[in-house]
Amino acid sequence: MAGKKAPAIKEKYSKTQMLAEIAENTGLSRKQVSAVMDELSELVERHIKKRGCGEFTLPGLLKIVTKKKPAQKAKKGVPNPFKPGELMDVPAKPASIQVKVRPLKKLKEFAAS
Secondary structure (H helix, E strand, C coil): CCCCCCCCCCCCCCHHHHHHHHHHHHCCCHHHHHHHHHHHHHHHHHHHCCCCCCEEEECCCEEEEEEEECCECCEEEEECCCCCCCEEEECCECCEEEEEEEECHHHHHHHHC
């Protein structure tokens, strides 16, 4: 199917259906495809985990980036945005890590066509 336009898929695939489709189109066994998917998952984890580089790119498709958000102190007497004239207390928030998945050019083109 590499050279021709493949038809759009109307329903969301389960993991089993994805593995079967990839195995059929590549000539690999389902077990081999499953091993590749598991290794890709492991690779992503090693890139974005705590002491990793914090960034993973699947060339042309997507980029996964982590961003450290610093802790926020508690605030008292802040104006309530939903009830004008009232004051509220905002609790402290611990530091956290935000994960963002960004589409790259090829993925955007898939959605447009």
